[in-house]
Amino acid sequence: MRVDFILLGSMKSGTSTLVKILRMHPDISFSRPKEPQFFSDPQISWENEIDKYHSYFHKEGVVYGEGSTNYTKYPRFRLNIWDDIYDYNKNMKFLYLIRNPVDRTVSHYMHFFQRGFTTASLEEAILFKPELINTSRYYMQIIPFIRRFGIEKVKILLFDDLLKKPEDVARDVFTFLGLDYFHLPEEIHEFHVNKSVGAIKTHRKYDNPTGLKLFIKNNFPKLWTKIITKTSVIFDEKPYISKELKKMIINLVELDIIAMEKLIERDLSDWLKC
Numbered sequence: 001m002r003v004d005f006i007l008l009g010s011m012k013s014g015t016s017t018l019v020k021i022l023r024m025h026p027d028i029s030f031s032r033p034k035e036p037q038f039f040s041d042p043q044i045s046w047e048n049e050i051d052k053y054h055s056y057f058h059k060e061g062v063v064y065g066e067g068s069t070n071y072t073k074y075p076r077f078r079l080n081i082w083d084d085i086y087d088y089n090k091n092m093k094f095l096y097l098i099r100n101p102v103d104r105t106v107s108h109y110m111h112f113f114q115r116g117f118t119t120a121s122l123e124e125a126i127l128f129k130p131e132l133i134n135t136s137r138y139y140m141q142i143i144p145f146i147r148r149f150g151i152e153k154v155k156i157l158l159f160d161d162l163l164k165k166p167e168d169v170a171r172d173v174f175t176f177l178g179l180d181y182f183h184l185p186e187e188i189h190e191f192h193v194n195k196s197v198g199a200i201k202t203h204r205k206y207d208n209p210t211g212l213k214l215f216i217k218n219n220f221p222k223l224w225t226k227i228i229t230k231t232s233v234i235f236d237e238k239p240y241i242s243k244e245l246k247k248m249i250i251n252l253v254e255l256d257i258i259a260m261e262k263l264i265e266r267d268l269s270d271w272l273k274c
Contacts, residue, residue: 001054003031005093005177006085007067008145011135012107013099014159019067021170025182029061039084040070040077046084063177072096072141076131082148092153094145095173098260099159100271101136101253102246106238108132114201114233122239126249133252139259156264199235202228247274 007015007022016034023030038053039046046053057064070077071085078084085092098104109125109132112118118125126132135141146154155176162169171181206228209217217224250257250272261268 001057001064002089003053003057003066003092004063004089005065005095006071007065007069007095007097008142009069009072009096009135010098010104010138010141011069011073012104012111013097014162015067015069015097017162017166018095018097018157018169018173021166021184022065022173024184025174025179027062027179027182028177029057029059029064031056031064031066032058034066035068035070036066037068037070038066039081039088040068042078046088050088063179065177073131073135074141074144076134082144086148090149092149093177094142094149094154095157095176096138096142096145096154097157097159097162098138101138101257102241102249102271104159105132105136105249106241108135110235110239111201114199114203114235116203116205122241123245126245133249136249136253137256138253139256139263156260158266201232203232243274250274 007018009015019030019034022028033056036053036056038049056066071081074081105126106122109118109122109129112125112129112132118129120128142154142156155173157169157173167184170184174181206213216227254272257268257271
């Protein structure tokens with residue numbers, strides 16, 4: 001087997017919702033976990049780990065896909081991800097979801113804060129955590145894949161379209177992947193499965209437990225869930241973002257927005273409004 005397509009991101013732009021839709025198609029085998037991040041880690045020689053990569057696919061499919069959003073966080077991870085993926089499968093196809101960059105950046109910050117990657121305010125994090133803005137530079141993130149694989153191998157989708165017209169987006173994606181349309185259930189409009197407000201995110205200190213923590217996780221799962229839930233930070237509402245901070249974000253990504261408008265031939269002028 002070979003993985004046929006990758007959902008590249010962008011993080012906090014509806015990728016979990018799209019994965020849920022993709023997994024419904026009988027001909028698609030999607031990785032578990034959703035985000036194997038196989039080509040991200042610069043410390044791993046991926047060529048020697050292909051069997052492990054393929055083990056993440058638990059059912060036979062016509063096409064195989066995964067969804068690692070770290071692939072579009074340049075330059076945070078491996079600097080030549082597109083080249084490595086090309087060496088793995090030169091015919092790989094890519095899905096890339098994009099969202100209003102201000103909204104995406106705020107959601108990304110909330111995720112960062114809940115996971116324990118920062119304790120800073122929203123403004124401080126934007127100033128000193130470059131990944132927050134770089135991930136919202138959609139043109140910068142996707143253009144290396146387009147140059148390496150060709151524009152015909154890349155399907156760029158809008159978060160708002162996924163929320164408002166999920167059937168149309170699904171039909172477009174299935175056609176892009178060379179699959180027949182699969183009629184989705186009526187409740188597809190309720191599929192926004194990874195909301196930031198009210199969500200519980202496990203702090204990263206619990207990612208790889210050892211000692212007593214590992215014992216509790218393996219033997220007392222209900223207690224373990226209670227522990228990680230009790231110590232979780234939950235946002236009751238989105239952090240306040242001032243007009244000045246919003247304008248700063250827009251200034252930082254404006255050229256990318258303009259370039260993306262031309263690339264996908266869509267009006268994104270609302271993203272430039274304060």
